[in-house]
Amino acid sequence: MYVKICGLRDAAMTEHAIAAGADAVGVVMSPASPRHATPEEAIAVVAAARAAAASAGRPVDTALVVNRMPAEEAARLARTLGFDVLQLHGSYTAADFAAARALIPRVWRATSLAADPELRAGARGEERLLVDGALPGSGETWDLSPVAPERLGDDWLLAGGLDATTVGAAIAAVSPGGVDVSSGVESAPGVKDPERITAFIAAARRAHITIR
Ligand SMILES: O=C(O)c1ccccc1N[C@@H]1O[C@H](COP(=O)(O)O)[C@@H](O)[C@H]1O
Secondary structure, eight states, X not given: OEEEEOOOOSXXXXXXXXXXXXXXXXXXXXXXXXXXXXXXXXXXXXXXHHHHHXXXXXXXXXXXXXXXXXXXXXXXXXXXXXXXXXXXESOOOHHHHHHHHHHSSOEEEEEETTTOTTOOTTTTSOSEEEEEOSSTTSOOOOOOTXXXXXXXXXXXXXXXXXXXXXXXXXXXXXXXXXXXXXXXXXXXXTEEOHXXXXXXXXXXXXXXXXXX
């Protein structure tokens, strides 16, 4: 079970997330978000993640997360800041993904079943699909019953309103390849809580072992 902790803005919390077992860390650059990071904060997270991954002896992905930013602009930003992955939330065409992937090969498509009820992995040429609620970064839960995992591939990510108390049931219900969380590991909007991060990762791992 791949676990991504999103909305990080400093080295100490990034190191904590990776020590707790995160496979990926995300930085949000979206001015409307309470987790909006500056370029300097983004660079600090990427550097801390690289060092922590090297100490842990395992790979950790760093993802730049944007909402409705033009795809090429976002890809240039991700490449300049040294991210491994670009996570695009919004409505993007196959041409947008092709243009972005010419600049940074690993581009994920984050969307919702509300926006795309016929959701299918790879339909726009993304590396990976992330299925979220209708309001990214809101912490709002959403109805998982229409999710059709057989159309989403093996490595799709589930997000939207997850926390340590709900992630196990969500994994059991729709069998994602991984989970992503932002609000559910915070004590207040934009304020990450180390204990909630640790509890979330442990709960996701436990659920995965239980359903295997
Ligand atoms: O976290 C944000 O503030 C954010 C802002 C804009 C686009 C995406 C954002 N985060 C992503 O949203 C989902 C779910 O977040 P939450 O756990 O419900 O708060 C997740 O993919 C984050 O990476």
